[in-house]
Amino acid sequence: MALGGMILAMALAAPAPVELAALRLRPVATIVGQDLTLGAVADLSPLPASLRGAVAGLALARFRPGQTRMVLSAARLTARAQALAPGLRPWLKTQDGDVTVSRATEAAPSLSSGFAGRCVRVLRPLEPRAVATADDLEAAPCAAKAAGTGLVYDRELGAVRAARRLDPGERLAAPAAFALAEVRPGQRLSIQTRVGPVAVIRTVEALQPAQPGQALFVRAGDAVFSATLAEARP
Numbered sequence: 001m002a003l004g005g006m007i008l009a010m011a012l013a014a015p016a017p018v019e020l021a022a023l024r025l026r027p028v029a030t031i032v033g034q035d036l037t038l039g040a041v042a043d044l045s046p047l048p049a050s051l052r053g054a055v056a057g058l059a060l061a062r063f064r065p066g067q068t069r070m071v072l073s074a075a076r077l078t079a080r081a082q083a084l085a086p087g088l089r090p091w092l093k094t095q096d097g098d099v100t101v102s103r104a105t106e107a108a109p110s111l112s113s114g115f116a117g118r119c120v121r122v123l124r125p126l127e128p129r130a131v132a133t134a135d136d137l138e139a140a141p142c143a144a145k146a147a148g149t150g151l152v153y154d155r156e157l158g159a160v161r162a163a164r165r166l167d168p169g170e171r172l173a174a175p176a177a178f179a180l181a182e183v184r185p186g187q188r189l190s191i192q193t194r195v196g197p198v199a200v201i202r203t204v205e206a207l208q209p210a211q212p213g214q215a216l217f218v219r220a221g222d223a224v225f226s227a228t229l230a231e232a233r234p
Contacts, residue, residue: 022046022091022092022093022226023042023043023044023046023047023088023091023092024042024043024095024215024226025041025042025074025077025078025095025099026041026042026043026099026158026214026215027097027098027099027100027213027214027215028099028100028101028102028211028213028214029041029099029100029101029102029158030101030102030103030158030179031101031102031103031155032103032153032155033103034062034063034103035059035061035062035063036059036060036061036062036063036070036072036101037056037057037058037059037060037155038055038056038057038058038060038081039055039056039057039058039155039156040155040156040158041060041077041099041101042081042092043208043215043216043217044056044156045207045208045217046091046217047088047091051087051088054085055081055084055085055088056156058081058084058085060077060080060081060084061077061080061101063103067103068102068103069100069101069102069103070100070101071098071099071100071101072098072099072101073098073099074095074096074097074098074099075094075095075096077099078092078093078094078095079094118139118142118173118174119139119140119141119142119171119172119173119174120137120138120139120140120171120172120173120174120175121137121138121139121140121169121170121171121172122136122137122150122166122167122168122169122170122171122172123135123136123137123138123168124136124168125165125166125167125168126162126165126166127162127165128162128163128164128165129161129162130161130162130184131157131159131160131161131181131184131185131209132151132159132160132161132162132175132180132181132184133180133181133182133183133184133209134180134182137172137175137180139174140171142171149163149172149173150162150163150164150166150170150172151163151166151172151173151175153175153176153179157208157209158179158209159179159180159181159184159209160175160179160180160181180211181209181210181211182210182211182212182229183206183209183210183211183216183229184206184209185206185207185208185209186205186206187205187206188203188204188205188206189203189204189205189206189218190202190203190204191203191204191218191220191227202220203220204218204219204220204227205218205219205220206218207219207224210229211229212229213228213229214228214229215227215228215229216228216229
């Protein structure tokens with residue numbers, strides 16, 4: 001996707017400094033398995049590394065057998081996380097709105113088999129652990145030889161990563177569509193801020209992967225704040 005077609009819409013025109021390091025729940029999340037964890041529904045990058053690892057696996061809700069979608073109150077989820085880990089309170093405040101969570105099939109995140117012959121070709125080099133986006137891959141016929149398994153699903157990030165160095169031309173099993181990010185960390189984006197009738201557009205750096213409609217943290221100079229990735233303009 002061209003840089004010019006990607007616009008971020010800020011939720012707040014002038015976020016207060018105290019909110020810069022706050023944890024924000026994503027409005028939409030997709031998980032594998034029954035348990036919705038804090039790491040699957042919130043960006044944990046504002047936390048100290050020692051705390052981040054300790055709370056990523058906190059189970060906030062669970063799918064019933066056969067259930068594939070839940071709409072949960074953000075206030076309920078934050079209250080649950082605060083009760084399980086009181087040390088989160090300085091970063092995690094009560095939030096409004098709902099969080100919609102979908103449950104994917106168990107096979108989808110493996111990205112190694114079961115895709116009914118669907119494959120992709122790597123278009124540009126990807127270093128190990130790099131987040132893959134739609135611009136890095138294109139649909140391709142599967143070769144007679146089994147497709148490689150160079151892509152893995154990172155549950156905490158909610159995105160697909162390169163399991164090893166991937167070179168242009170390699171054919172791989174196609175990743176599940178829900179797992180492929182539109183934006184990767186470090187990517188330059190345009191952000192639109194509205195103050196009354198005035199719109200100001202500036203360039204920022206994405207700090208996490210995201211799909212259209214998802215919230216993500218971005219950096220502009222020394223400031224870090226939350227924005228929402230919008231759909232591409234026609």
